[in-house]
Amino acid sequence: MSSLFLDEEGPQPPKLLTAPLEIYANLRPLIDNNTPLTLRFHERSQRYQTFLVExxxxxxxxxxxxxxxxDGERFLLQGETFHIEGFHEGARVSWTNDEKAHLGEIDGARCYWIPAPAELTYHQRRNAYRAQLKEPAVTAQLGGAALRKALEGRLLDISATGCKLSxxxxxxxxxxxxxxxxxxxxxxxxxIQTAVELRHLVIDEKLDASLCGLRFHRLSxxxxxxxERLVYQLQRDARRETAESPFG
Structure with missing residues (x-):
């Protein structure tokens, strides 16, 4: 079996964050990266998508x-308890809210204000560095016997253990x-051609896209x-850009 799948490359234990500084630091990337969030009310099976906007x-x-x-708006405004989670850079961020939401507006768009969480669960699910793939766009194709026809997409990032496909x-x-x-x-x-396992599937309604979290399966x-060489090179490039940036 590939060394990529040994235990030391596996998920880390979840951390319960309670310090406001840590909580806000881990919420900020959800805004900056427009990360889709999944919201589910405790007494209901329906899952909703939302974003953290402010x-x-x-x-x-x-x-x-x-x-x-x-249709989930009325449950929010009624104060029903809900659980919310999102995935960013291989980490799962989640919390529970049992306070009533307040309807608001930001830049002409409706929003819902809720108290910042007093506790935030942060679960780093992998150790591998994930390199962002920007320009030029990296085209990719997902196929195999399980699909009627291959799906064309764009690779957003890559690590030694997997990648994200839009x-x-x-x-x-x-x-x-x-x-x-x-x-x-x-x-x-x-x-490159390799088998991959679909670990996560998030539908981004605003972008009209399906975001696929893929794990490499039985790599040659x-x-x-x-x-590994590509990820290492991209990591070096990213560090050099950060070091050269006046805001780094």
Whole structure:
């Protein structure tokens, strides 16, 4: 078995954050990266999508975007307890709210103000550095026996253990978490082809895209070394850019 799947590369124990500074520091990337959040009311099975759109440390309140689907608004305003979670850079961030939401508006768009969480669960699910893939766009294709036809997409980031793929449209009917697919991606090191397991699937209604969290499955030794070299190079480039930035 590949060394990528040994225990030391596995998830770390969840951390319960209670210091306001830590909580806000881990909420900020959710805003900056427009990270989709999943919201579920405790007494209901329906899952809703939203985004964190604002934080006010002075008042201790944070703002959520409108819910998708929007029938969840009345439950928010009635004060029903809900759980919310999001994934960023391989970490799961989650908290529970049992306070009533207050309807507001930011830049002409509806939002819901709720108290900032007093406790935030932070779960780093992998150790591997995840390199962002910016320009030029990295095209990729997801296929295999489980799909009627291959799906075209764009690779957003990559690590030694997996990658994130954005595919146009809502692909919930086509893709199944836990299923193994075939990935082909045109990287700067050349085209790689490998099996991948779909670990997470998030539908971004605003971007009309399906965001797929993929874990490499039974990588060949050659492909593994190619990916590790690429990630290492991208990590060095990112560090150099940070060091050269006047705001770094």
């Amino acid at each position: 934080m006010n440390r002075e008042t201790g309140w944070i703002a959520l975007d409108e819910l998708i689907p929007n 595919i146009k449209g809502n692909q919930q009917a086509s893709l199944q978490t836990g299923q193994v697919y075939e990935l082909s991606a045109r990287l700067s090191i050349g085209t 030794g050659l492909t593994q070394r190619q990916i």
